[in-house]
Amino acid sequence: MTRNSRRLVSVLAAATIATSMAACGGDDDSDGGGGGGGGGGTAEDNEATGPGMTEDTVTIGSHYPLTGRAAPGYSEIPTGVQAYFDYVNANGGVYDRQIEWVYRDDGYNPTNTSTVVRELVLEEEVFAIMGGLGTPTHNAVLDFLNTEEVPDLFVSSGSSLWDDPENLPYTFGWQTDYESEGKIIGQYIAEEFPDAKVGLFLQDDDFGExxxxxxxxxxxxxQIVEVQTYTSGNIDVGPQIAALQASGADFVLGFNTPPYTALTQLAARDLNYTPQWWYSNVGSAPDLVGSLLGAFSQGAVSGASALAGIYTTSYIPTVDQVDDPWIQLFQRIWDESGQEGVLTNTRVYGMSMAYTMVQALQAAGRNPTGDDLVAAVEEAGADWQGPAFTPFRYSSDRHAGISGMSVVQFNAEGVGEPKTPLLVTDTGDAEIEEYDGEPIAPPESGIPDEEAVG
Amino acid sequence: MSETQTPTGDPGAASDAAPTTATAGANAPSAGAGGRRSLLPRITLLRHLLVLVVGAAVAVLLLESTELNTNIKLGNVAYLAIAAGGLTLLTGLSGQISLGHGALMAVGAYTTALMLDVERSEEPPSLALVFLAAVAATTLVGALVGVAAARLHGPYLAGATLALAVGLPGLALYFSDTFNGEQGLTIRPPERPEWFTETVEQLSGATGRGLNDKWVAYIAVACLLISYFFLANLMRSRMGRTWRAVRDQEVAAELAGISLGAWRVLAFVVSAAAAGLAGAVLAIVVQLAAPGSFLPVLSLSLLTAVVIGGLGTLTGALLGSALLVFLPPWLIDLGRDVFDMEEAQASQSSFVVYGLLLVVTMLFAPAGLVGTIRLALLRRRAARALTRSGRG
Structure with a gap:
């Protein structure tokens, strides 16, 4: 009862605003950036289609660890998203709708995720969830979101769980999955370091597996002489690093989160262990690891340069590439947003995902339902170009995200230097191939311009 | 503990010794037993049945008059309150401390998850059966821990049970083939029956999105009421009195023929059973059993709920659990909407304010919410009795 009456009030309010805007001579922004995409019509054609999609707003929600063990770094992602959505809103929004971005802290505890996501869906009435962070956390709400038919776009994790359109028709991945990343890394090591004795350092869940x-x-x-795992939350990695050292591994490959990059570096320093290091994309953000190293060692080790010589992979531009047009765009947007702090790789991650979200909203048309949004991603998603180096794999039978990455080595200044061309692959037996397309520059306006499908 | 016996005419209120004050709520005479006129029946069982019926009516009213999201939060309150109820019996009555009840909840939750983990085409076993199994499994673990716990006191017991809280969830990682490691086991929520959909529609007109969550909330609250009915009867029975004797006067209790160890183990077993049911309810409310849900901080928050609400009282455990669920989000909203903080800032500061509130409560109301109110009532009644007798 109360919910219905509240919705009625908000619809009435939206209608009043829309009429008064029309009375004042219409909206000047209707052609600014996002509104320009297909779908036709003007703000007057906007209709509320259901929860989260009113005549002049669309509400997107998410969950992130803003407190607790996973918060360092990751808590910055939603501020990046906020900056990009603010930018789009200032340029007229998408189809004359302002994007409202609501995110909640789950402390990386699945019980909390379950509570806050229900709050987002039932109380805040979001149109879609975007970028929910973490494998164990997001796993807790998969059933709920798919039962309630809430679009669950672009989960912030490379687990293969999200690519299951048959059982989870509303859930989509975004970043390159960990298996494809492992294949690209494995091939590079096999070709370039055939004599290396490789030790693996893995997070004890889907990520590592x-x-x-x-x-x-x-x-x-x-060639893989030792495999060690760690449990997120247990900060003593000394035993694992000692075991890797004892096994004679001279090349250590880590599938771990950024704090564990710093912890393994410090543990290895204590043990005088100096293998060649490789951290998968998740664990490598040099600015974040650098500051964590400084904090953990109380100043004894500092700066991103501590990562010189280390290998990693890359699928979106990073802040050290100051000449990259995407980084320049994101830098400008970040500065304009007036939020505290500097542009970091985690914020670039959030902005890149927000860019994809705007593409999805544009493709879904002027008055979409949740199902229309899902259909739009399936139909058009594979053709979207943006900050990601290689295309998405979206289709009606695949919900997997970015298809490839390149191998990168940090130089003495902590800047990543590409060691391979862009490589694309897929899970399972798919070959690793060189990507034949070119990364594109951002559009002049900084806002995508996708046609509405259907 | 004061060595002198509490004067009989003024139960629970006279001594200033800290333990007596802290458990004051638990010592208050049950309604009707103090010679006061009361509308409640004098027989404990009847009185508790009446409270149960009233509680059920209030619960239905509460669930139907609030929004779905609050329903789910009430489900969260329910499982925390069940565990806290068991803990308040253990700590408030029998005088043992446990920092490991979160781990016992994990046993209940994982039992539930494993039993409900069947193919989609198959019919899962009935929920009552699953819950009973979860309670049985946790009782078993509780008995094992209880035997060890009966030999330990104070900080040693706290340490041993804390080890349980830290260690037990680790088993889920070690045997990751069975328990699916860090990711945990997802649980298919129980399907709501047809009659429920129809009844709810008639009651409040709610349809569509999230009705299944409402059904789960009802199950959770039902479990809460049933478990509190059992616990309340236990606490007011001969067993409850024996536990109090064990807590207050070890020597006197032993002289009276009470076997301290056996009664301590029994208290641990009963509270473990409650924790098991709480875990089972958590499993269907959250729909996931993962180690991340049962960190030591869960055990600590249970103890917080018990102490804040009033040690040794079920009402206190319920109130404390409600605070655990509703206070932090309220503080975050306050920070965000009133003080215009960023989401991350608001979340972080909510912990600070929450901690401060706990400290302040402990300083000014060491008997907890319920204990303080009861103490105040007792004092007033005693003062009135004094003036009356002075006049007469």
């Missing part, structure tokens, strides 16, 4: 599965497709079992 998927990565290991990919790596083992290209590295022989006898």
């Amino acid at each position: 998927d990565g290991e599965r990919g790596v083992r497709q290209y590295l022989d079992d006898d």
Whole structure:
């Protein structure tokens, strides 16, 4: 009862605003950026289609660890998203709707995720969830979101769980999956370091497992001399690093989160262990790791340069690439947003995902339902170009995100230098191929311009 | 503990010794037993049945008059309150401390998850059966821990049970083939029956989105009421009195023929059973059993709920659990909407304010919410009795 009456009030309010805007001679922004995409019509044609989609707003929600063990770094992602959505809103929004971005803290505790996502869906009435962070956390709400038919776009995790259109028709991945990343890393090590004795340092969940599965497709079992795992939250990694050292591994590959990059570096320093390091994309953000290193060692080790010589992978531009047009765009948007702090890789991640979200909203047409949004991603998503180096794999039978990445090595200044061309692959037996397309520059306006599908 | 016996005419209120004050709520005579006129029946069982019926009516009213999201939060309150109820019996009555009840909840939750983990085409076992199994499994673990716990006191017991809270969830990682490691086991929520959909529609007109969550909330609250009915009867029975004797006067209790160890183990087993049911309810409310849900901080928040609400009282445990669920989000909203903080800032500061509130409560109301109110009532009644007798 109360919900219905509240919705009625908001619809009435929206209608009043729309009429008064029309009375004042219409909206000047209707052609600014986002509104220009297909779908036709003007603000007057906007209709409320259901929860989260009113005549002049669309509400997108998400959950992130803003407090607790996973918060360092990750808590910055939603501020990046906020900056990009603010920018789009200032330029007229999408189809004359302002994007409202509501995110909640789950402290990386699945119980909390379950509570806050229900709050977002039932109380805040979001149109879609975007970029919910973490494998164990988001796993807790998959059933709920798919039962309630809430679009669950672009989960912030490379687990293979999200690519299951048959059972989870509303859930989509975004970043390159860990298995594909493992394959690309494995092939590079097999070709460039055939004599290396490889030790694996893995997070004890899908992240580590998927990565290991990919790596083992290209590295022989006898080349991998040791596998060590860690549990997120347990900050003593000394035993694992000592075991890697004892096994004689001279090349350590980590599928771990940024704090564990810093922790393994410090543990290895204590043990005088100096293998060649490789951290998968998740664990490598040099600015974040650098500051964590400084904090953990109380100043003894500092700066991103501590990561010189380390390998990683890359699928979106990073802040060290100051000449990249996307980074320049995001830098400008970040500065304009007036939020505290500097542009970091995690914020670039949030902005890049927000860019994809705007593409999805444009493709879904002027008055979409949740199902229209899902259909738009399936139909058009594979053709979207943006900050990501390689295309998405979206279709009606695939909900997997970015298809590839390149291998990168940090130089003495902490700047990543590409060691391979862009490589694309997929889970399972798919070959690793060189990507034949070119990364594109951002549009002049900084806002995508996708046609509405259907 | 004061060595002198509490004067009989003034139960629970006379001594200033800290433990007596802290458990004051638990010592208050049950309604009707103090010679006061009361509308409630004198027989404990009847009185508790009446409270149960009233509680059920209030619960239905509460669930139907609030929005769906609040329903789910009430479900959260329910499982925390069940566990806190068991803990308040253990700590408030029998005088043992446990920092490991979160781990016992994990046992209940994982049992539920494993039993409900069947193919989509198959019919899962009935929920009552699953819950009973969860309670049985946790009782078993509780008995094992209880035997060890009966030999330990104070900080040693706290340490041992804390080890349980830290260690037990680790088993889920070690045996990750069965328990699916860090990611945990997802749980298919129980399907709501047809009659429920129809009844709710008639009651409040709610349809569509999230009705299943409402059904789960009803199950949770039902479990809360039933478990509190059992716990309340236990606490007011001979067993409850024996536990109080064990807590207050070990020597006297032993002289009276009470076997301290056996009664302590029994208290641990009963509270473990409650924790098991709480875990089972958590599993269907959250729809996931994962180690991340059962960090030591869960055990600590249970203890917080018990202490804030009033040690040794079920009402206190319920109130404390409600605070655990509703206070932090309220503080975050306050920070965000009133003080115009960013989401991350608001979340972080909510912990600070929450901690401060706890400290302030402990300083000014060491008997907890319910205990303080009861103490005040007792004092007033005693003062009135004094003036009356002075006049007469």
